[in-house]
Each structure stands twice: as C-alpha cells, then as structure tokens.
Amino acid sequence: MDKEHRSAAEIEAQIQAQIHAARDQIEATRARVNKRTGRDLAAATGIALLLGGVLLASLLWVKVLFMVFATVLIGFALYELASALRFAGRDVPRIPLVLLGSAILPITWFWGAAGMWWGTLGAIAGVAVVRVAELADARTRTGASAVFADITQGAFCIAYVAVLGAFTVQLTAQDGGQWWTLAMIIMTTVIDTGALAAGVLLGRHKLAPRISPGKTWEGLAGGAVLATAAGIALSVWMLGQEWWFGFILAALLVVSATVGDLAESIIKRDLGIKDIGSFLPGHGGFLDRLDSILPSSVVMMALFQVVHA
Structure with missing residues (x-):
C-alpha cells in the first residue's frame, strides 16, 4: 500500500514538474518575443480587439459614432504628445490644446474641408493666445524665443494629430x-x-x-x-x-x-x-x-x- 502511495505521489510530482517546466518555457518564449517586438503581445492583442470592436460598431452601425470615437482618441493623443513635450521642456497648454484640437474633428464632420481649415486656424490661434496669457503668471514667464517655440510646438501638435485625424472623419462622412x-x-x-x-x-x-x-x-x-x-x-x-x-x-x-x-x-x-x-x-x-x-x-x-x- 505504501509502495502504491509512493508511486502515485511520484507520478503527481512528475506531472507538477512537467507543468512548471512547460509554464517556464512559455514565459521564456513570451519574454523573448516581447523583447524582440518591444511590447507585451498578449496585452497588445487584447487592447487591439477591444478597440477594433468599438471601431467596427461605430463604422457599421451609426457613422456619427465614429466621429465621436475618433474625437476621443485624438483628444487622448493630443494630451499625450503635449505632455511629452512638456517633459522635454516645452510649455504647451495641454487643456486648451486638447479641447480646441479635438474640436476640429466634429467641425470637419459637419462643415467639411472648409470647416477643417478654419477650425485648425482657430485652434492654433486659441492655443497661442492662452500661452501668451500665461505670461501674466510669473511662474510661466519666459523669454520671447521660448514662448514662440511653445506656440509652434502647439501648432505642430494640432497639425500632426488633429488635422490628420480629421481626414479620417472627412473620409467617413462621404x-x-x-x-x-x-x-x-x-x-x-x-x-x-x-x-x-x-x-x-x-x-x-x-x-x-x-x-x-x-x-x-x-x-x-x-x-x-x-x-x-x-x-x-x-x-x-x-x-x-x-x-x-x-x-x-x-x-x-x-x-x-x-x-x-x-x-x-x-x-x-x-x-x-x-x-x-x-x-x-x-x-x-x-x-x-x-x-x-x-x-x-x-x-x-x-x-x-x-x-x-
């Protein structure tokens, strides 16, 4: 009986060892792939499926929902880029940038290409006005060259993220x-x-x-x-x-x-x-x-x- 008990225990131990070895091998393979690709593929796949589902629903169900979906994504992207620029030393007004830049997409949806360009000019001007107004606060007061660089960086964010993003809205509206x-x-x-x-x-x-x-x-x-x-x-x-x-x-x-x-x-x-x-x-x-x-x-x-x- 003791022999049978020991045999069963040994078999169970071997199975557990094989399971742990397989798990370690899978984790090692996943680590190598993540290192080679520079991302966590499991997490990336899950997020991609979620965003893809929302995208399909917005495009194939009610098109105006895509405009809303795209506006939210562009808003997050603008905030990220402005935050990265601030980390690098540029003082780009984030909240005005996000609000005014994101507004270009619904403006484009309802007023087309003309609305896009007028909205772009308005967003760039609005961010510039806010940055200049910030000079009233001594904590954000810098030289003219730094303020000009901040304004141009804000304009870059709008042109690179919001305007290009607005083309997807303009295309979908057709x-x-x-x-x-x-x-x-x-x-x-x-x-x-x-x-x-x-x-x-x-x-x-x-x-x-x-x-x-x-x-x-x-x-x-x-x-x-x-x-x-x-x-x-x-x-x-x-x-x-x-x-x-x-x-x-x-x-x-x-x-x-x-x-x-x-x-x-x-x-x-x-x-x-x-x-x-x-x-x-x-x-x-x-x-x-x-x-x-x-x-x-x-x-x-x-x-x-x-x-x-």
Whole structure:
C-alpha cells in the first residue's frame, strides 16, 4: 500500500514538474518575443480587439459614432504628445490644446474641408493666445524665443494629430466613405502585423537603425506582401474596384504607414522617450497606435476623391 502511495505521489510530482517546466518555457518564449517586438503581445492583442470592436460598431452601425470615437482618441493623443513635450521642456497648454484640437474633428464632420481649415486656424490661434496669457503668471514667464517655440510646438501638435485625424472623419462622412476608412484601418493593421511577424522571424537588415532599431527591410517586405493580398481582396469585395487597384492601394499605404511609424519614432527619439504615452497596456499610448493611420488617412482620402471624381 505504501509502495502504491509512493508511486502515485511520484507520478503527481512528475506531472507538477512537467507543468512548471512547460509554464517556464512559455514565459521564456513570451519574454523573448516581447523583447524582440518591444511590447507585451498578449496585452497588445487584447487592447487591439477591444478597440477594433468599438471601431467596427461605430463604422457599421451609426457613422456619427465614429466621429465621436475618433474625437476621443485624438483628444487622448493630443494630451499625450503635449505632455511629452512638456517633459522635454516645452510649455504647451495641454487643456486648451486638447479641447480646441479635438474640436476640429466634429467641425470637419459637419462643415467639411472648409470647416477643417478654419477650425485648425482657430485652434492654433486659441492655443497661442492662452500661452501668451500665461505670461501674466510669473511662474510661466519666459523669454520671447521660448514662448514662440511653445506656440509652434502647439501648432505642430494640432497639425500632426488633429488635422490628420480629421481626414479620417472627412473620409467617413462621404457617401460610402466608411468602407474606405475601414479598409484603410485593416490595411495599416495588416502592414504592421506583417512587418512585425516577418521582422521577428526573418529580420536581419535594419531599415533605419538610427531612427527605429527594431525595424528591418525583411519586416517591410513581409508587410508589403500581406498588404498586397489584403489590398486586392478589399478592393474587389469592399471598395468595388478592380483587382489591380489593390496593388496601388498596398504600395501607397505601405509607404504612408512606414513614414508615419518612422516619423513618430523620430519624435520619440528627439524627446528621449520610449513611448509617447502609457494609457494602453502593450501599446504604449494612443499616438503609438495611430502613427500609421494618421498619414494614411490623407492618402486614402485622396484615392477616394480620384476614384469618385
């Protein structure tokens, strides 16, 4: 009986040891992947699915909800970028920047391109007025060159985040534009995923080592291959275009998404930070997830206008 008891105990101990070994192996593999990709993939996947679900609901249910959704995202991204600039020594008024910059999106939704540009000028002027008014407080009083730099940095935030974000709203507001917006987001996601997978598995040659050491030419090629396949499928089944339009779509968006990704990397490098924000586990901040979409929205809006001219 004692022998049987010892045998059962030994078997149980062996099973427990195998479970712990498997768990350690999984955690080690996850750590290697996270180190290679620079993010927690499990958390990143969960956040991506959540945001994707909200995005689909807003685009396919009631289009005006997308405007609300995009306005909230842009507001967070503006706050993140302004906070990062303040960390680097620039005194950019965050609350006015977020309120006035975010307002460009609903203005664009209701008044179109003209509203976008007038809203942009108003937002830049409003942030500038607030920064100048802050000089009345001795604690925020600096020289003329520093104030001018703060104002130009605020204008940059508005142009880079709010105006480019407003193009997604303008595109979605068009008749059938929600499908083009959805296709653009799918394409940028495919490009990012393909580049990440190919870079992890095959990456050897750095694309821009001084700007973003993790990006490789193999990753770019992997993203381009998947983007081409997705572009052909989306062109035929979602956008109502000929199959060859997928090659144009893929080529342009691979360039715009890569440029957007590298542009944000340059900003982070200049500011000396890893992520613009930390609101999203596994993703960094909102701007870290929007970097490829923002310039791609301009490209997609231009393609829409050419096709529907």
